[in-house]
Each structure stands twice: as C-alpha cells, then as structure tokens.
Amino acid sequence: MSRNFEELDYCPTPIGALSLRRRLEPKTGEQVYEIKLGEEFLMSSMFTASEKALANLALKHHKGKELDVVVGGLGLGYSACAVLDHDKVGSLTVIDALEAVIGWHKSGLLPLGEQLTTDKRCTLQQDDFFKLALSEQGFGKKLDLILVDIDHSPEFFLDSANAAFYQPEGLTKMATHLKPGGMFALWSDELPDDKFTNRLNSVFAEAWAEPVTFFNPLQSRNFTQSVYIARKENP
Numbered sequence: 001m002s003r004n005f006e007e008l009d010y011c012p013t014p015i016g017a018l019s020l021r022r023r024l025e026p027k028t029g030e031q032v033y034e035i036k037l038g039e040e041f042l043m044s045s046m047f048t049a050s051e052k053a054l055a056n057l058a059l060k061h062h063k064g065k066e067l068d069v070v071v072g073g074l075g076l077g078y079s080a081c082a083v084l085d086h087d088k089v090g091s092l093t094v095i096d097a098l099e100a101v102i103g104w105h106k107s108g109l110l111p112l113g114e115q116l117t118t119d120k121r122c123t124l125q126q127d128d129f130f131k132l133a134l135s136e137q138g139f140g141k142k143l144d145l146i147l148v149d150i151d152h153s154p155e156f157f158l159d160s161a162n163a164a165f166y167q168p169e170g171l172t173k174m175a176t177h178l179k180p181g182g183m184f185a186l187w188s189d190e191l192p193d194d195k196f197t198n199r200l201n202s203v204f205a206e207a208w209a210e211p212v213t214f215f216n217p218l219q220s221r222n223f224t225q226s227v228y229i230a231r232k233e234n235p
Contacts, residue, residue, distance in 0.1 A: 008109055011100050013037075015159050018100055020109070027217050033076055033110060035101070037158065045111075048078040049214040050187060050225040051149060055082035057210050057227050058145055058185035059089070066090035068143050072129035073150040074101050077112035079187070083147070084119050092122045093139065095129040102126050130165045138177035146178060149187040154196040154228075156189070166196070171203045181234030188226040196228065204230035 004024040011018050016038035025032045025046065033045040043051075059067070065088045071080050074096035083092050094116070096102055102124045105113035116122050129150065132139055151157045154166045164170045171184075178184065184204065192209035200207035207230035216223040 009100060009104065013098055013100070016040075018098060020100075020104060035075060040158075042158075043075040045076055045078075046218075047214065047216070047223075048076075050212040050227060051075070051078040052082040053210070053212045054079050054147055054149055054185055054187045054227050055086075058147055058183050058229055059083065059086045061229060061231070062145060062181075062183050064088065064144055064181075067145060068141065069093070069145045069147065070095060070139050070143055072133070072146070072148040073187075074105065074124065075149065076110060077105060077116055079147060079149045080122065081112050081115050084115065084122060089121060092119075093125055094122065095125045095127050095132065095139075097126070097128050099126050130162050133165060133174040133177065134170055135173075142179045143177055143182060144179055145183050145185070146174065147185045147187075153188040153190040153226075154186070154193065154199075166199075168199055168202055171200065175203055175232055178232045180232060182232045184230045184232075186228040188228065190226060191224055192226045192228075200228060200230045205233035206231050 006022045008020045008022055019036045021034045023032055035042040067089050069083055069089055069092045071083060071094045074080060074094050080092065080094045083089055104110045105116055105124060108114060151162055157163055192211055197207055197209050210227045210229060211224050212227055213222050213224045
C-alpha cells in the first residue's frame with residue numbers, strides 16, 4: 001500500500017466489518033488513525049475534543065476521590081486516557097464488545113495502547129456494556145461514574161438492540177449501579193437534544209447537556225457535538 005494509507009487490520013464482527021486504517025491527512029500533514037464499521041466512520045484521531053470532554057466534564061463535576069469509573073466503548077482510547085489523566089480516579093474499567101479493538105491496544109497497534117495497558121488502575125474488558133448496564137449484577141460493584149461513548153447519539157445506534165438503554169426504564173436500571181451522588185455521562189455526535197435531557201431528568205436528580213465545539217479542518221468550519229451529564233440523588 002501507499003505510505004500515505006495503510007489498512008492495519010480488518011475483521012468481520014456480528015455488527016459488520018471492522019477496519020483500522022492509518023493515513024496521512026494532506027490538509028494538516030498529520031498521521032491519522034480511523035476506525036470504520038462497514039462504511040461508517042466510528043472514530044478518527046483528528047477529532048477527539050468531545051471524547052476527551054466526556055471524561056473531563058464528568059470528573060469536573062464529581063468532587064470525590066479514589067473514584068471507581070466504567071467507560072463503555074474503547075475506540076481509539078481518548079476518553080479512557082482522559083479519565084486516567086485525573087489523579088482522583090482510583091480504578092477504571094473500559095468495556096468494549098469488540099475483541100479486535102482491545103487487541104489493537106494490547107498489541108501496541110494504536111498510539112494510546114501503552115498508556116492504557118501500563119496504568120495499574122485500568123482494566124480493558126471484552127463484554128457487552130449494554131447487557132451489563134441493564135442487568136441486576138451490573139459491573140460487579142457500585143460506581144462513581146459511568147461514561148458511554150458507543151452509539152452516534154441517543155437516537156442513532158450502531159445496533160438497534162442498544163435502543164432500550166436510552167429509554168427511561170433502561171436509564172433507571174443503569175442508575176442502580178451508581179453510588180449515591182454518582183454521575184452518568186454520554187457522548188453524542190449531535191447537537192444537544194432537549195428531549196433526551198428531559199428523559200435524563202425524569203430518572204436522575206439533575207441532568208444537562210454541554211455542547212463541545214471544535215474546528216474541523218476538512219470543512220474549514222466549527223463543528224459541535226454534545227456531552228450529556230446526569231447526577232444521581234445523594235440522600
């Protein structure tokens with residue numbers, strides 16, 4: 001292949017063909033890593049502001065120490081690494097349904113893999129995040145924060161089976177795995193949606209959406225994504 005483009009891995013999965021690509025972006029001159037599922041782009045190392053904001057905004061609003069955190073969705077690892085940048089995090093479990101994605105990090109194929117696999121606070125777990133979130137046993141212990149970066153938005157899913165998680169019943173089940181005062185945060189590729197914020201407020205003590213705006217050099221304009229944040233009641 002051209003030195004400007006390389007497919008690093010390709011494998012079939014139950015929800016479509018998964019591929020990891022590395023290419024040189026001519027507009028910026030930087031090396032870019034991209035994950036695709038079928039014809040859909042799941043993540044690009046060019047655009048990571050909102051993935052990092054998912055972690056930083058949630059942790060900003062939690063005042064505890066030695067926090068137990070779960071991240072649903074590993075991807076290129078930017079959300080998980082942003083969690084580990086906070087000293088008040090005691091443990092982090094990153095759950096991804098795709099074994100290949102975890103393998104990319106463990107083998108060093110991705111730039112952030114070493115940071116994730118050498119931090120003793122961090123565990124990479126191959127599992128179905130949504131199944132665990134909606135189950136009675138949950139994640140094995142009560143958590144301070146649950147962060148999710150899997151689907152495109154609360155209305156646009158990688159797999160239609162995920163839809164139940166975003167409804168009041170699903171969010172209520174997930175919230176049982178949070179400690180009192182614990183927080184839930186969700187990444188979305190879309191602008192803030194009042195309907196989903198209201199849905200969160202029907203389950204949690206308080207909830208709001210934070211727009212995250214960044215410059216898109218491919219389109220020469222700003223682009224806005226969202227992070228939803230909700231806090232469980234602390235009696």
